Amino acid sequence: MALELDSVTVRYGRTAAVSDVSLTVADGEVVALLGPSGCGKSTLLRTIAGLEQPSSGSVAWDSSDLAGVPVHRREFGLVFQDGQLFPHRSVAGNVAFGLRMRRVDREERDKRVLALLELVGLEGYAQRRVTQLSGGEQQRVALARALAPSPRLLLLDEPLSALDRALREQLAVDLARLLREASTTALVVTHDHDEAFTLADRVAIMSRGRVVQVGPPAEVWSSPVDVETAKFLGCNKFVPGSFVGLPVGRVGLRATALRVDPAGPLEGTVLERVHRRDHVRLLVDIDGEEYEAVGPVSVGDRVRLAVDLDGVARVGGE
Numbered sequence: 001m002a003l004e005l006d007s008v009t010v011r012y013g014r015t016a017a018v019s020d021v022s023l024t025v026a027d028g029e030v031v032a033l034l035g036p037s038g039c040g041k042s043t044l045l046r047t048i049a050g051l052e053q054p055s056s057g058s059v060a061w062d063s064s065d066l067a068g069v070p071v072h073r074r075e076f077g078l079v080f081q082d083g084q085l086f087p088h089r090s091v092a093g094n095v096a097f098g099l100r101m102r103r104v105d106r107e108e109r110d111k112r113v114l115a116l117l118e119l120v121g122l123e124g125y126a127q128r129r130v131t132q133l134s135g136g137e138q139q140r141v142a143l144a145r146a147l148a149p150s151p152r153l154l155l156l157d158e159p160l161s162a163l164d165r166a167l168r169e170q171l172a173v174d175l176a177r178l179l180r181e182a183s184t185t186a187l188v189v190t191h192d193h194d195e196a197f198t199l200a201d202r203v204a205i206m207s208r209g210r211v212v213q214v215g216p217p218a219e220v221w222s223s224p225v226d227v228e229t230a231k232f233l234g235c236n237k238f239v240p241g242s243f244v245g246l247p248v249g250r251v252g253l254r255a256t257a258l259r260v261d262p263a264g265p266l267e268g269t270v271l272e273r274v275h276r277r278d279h280v281r282l283l284v285d286i287d288g289e290e291y292e293a294v295g296p297v298s299v300g301d302r303v304r305l306a307v308d309l310d311g312v313a314r315v316g317g318e
């Protein structure tokens with residue numbers, strides 16, 4: 001196991017920002033730490049980097065405890081939300097920085113810089129000033145700079161969240177591809193579940209300082225461990241499993257769980273059309289309860305509804 005956290009607790013004064021977290025990241029694996037604002041994700045990442053010290057528990061790499069190993073000796077790469085590039089250096093100067101620190105000779109350095117710029121899709125940008133780049137381009141440079149010294153672990157703290165939504169979605173796909181191409185072992189902090197599921201082999205859900213669930217994206221998406229996690233993953237309504245024909249105690253419904261379909265088993269009346277971020281949803285009354293649904297009908301229509309299982313989550317422990 002490459003990275004191993006064993007019962008890590010991090011306190012600021014009397015508050016524990018991280019409580020008793022045990023987590024592993026295998027060689028070549030990408031793990032996302034996903035959770036709402038303030039749940040302790042960044043604190044945990046900073047502790048792994050060596051920027052904070054655990055109050056108890058241990059952070060180990062290949063079974064060797066990292067307590068007392070300073071940040072720059074851990075051989076971990078760091079990428080933050082706003083890139084933190086050196087503004088007075090060119091793109092190439094930024095990417096080459098870690099290599100220069102390690103006294104890699106010039107010819108090899110130049111070769112590696114060009115290869116990395118190609119990897120992040122910035123061929124031809126070597127001599128540009130970083131202040132003349134867009135936010136997305138700057139994050140690509142930050143990533144190339146972090147990857148340049150071949151870190152054994154890449155730590156990314158909300159690497160895309162300063163960017164607008166469309167760019168973020170595109171860059172998440174690019175980032176997932178290039179982490180795999182470079183066989184990078186990485187831990188990514190994010191509060192955006194789409195981003196976590198696009199990037200990661202496994203997702204660790206954090207809540208109030210604790211890791212409450214770890215698993216592959218599909219498993220976490222379809223079977224969140226509790227109601228709070230299900231809500232965080234987009235479920236806005238909780239009903240008995242029998243409502244959607246599943247032999248389980250309780251399920252969470254996402255806005256896409258119900259779809260207008262003349263052959264569907266449920267029946268309701270359309271109350272309202274609601275505008276959501278990128279589409280229109282229906283608000284439907286079924287037996288006196290309101291549900292969101294997807295479909296092209298008008299207010300007042302009596303409709304039949306089918307269940308789309310991708311929009312349904314089995315809530316753990318139910």
Ligand SMILES: Nc1ncnc2c1ncn2[C@@H]1O[C@H](COP(=O)(O)OP(=O)(O)OP(=O)(O)O)[C@@H](O)[C@H]1O
Pocket residue numbers: 012016017035036037038039040041042043044191
């Ligand atoms: N330097 C600090 N001193 C005191 N408390 C801190 C410090 N840094 C973080 N905290 C507290 O620790 C808790 C966890 O913060 P952290 O930044 O790790 O959460 P997060 O999940 O990364 O949130 P966000 O996504 O908003 O950055 C919060 O309650 C925060 O107020």
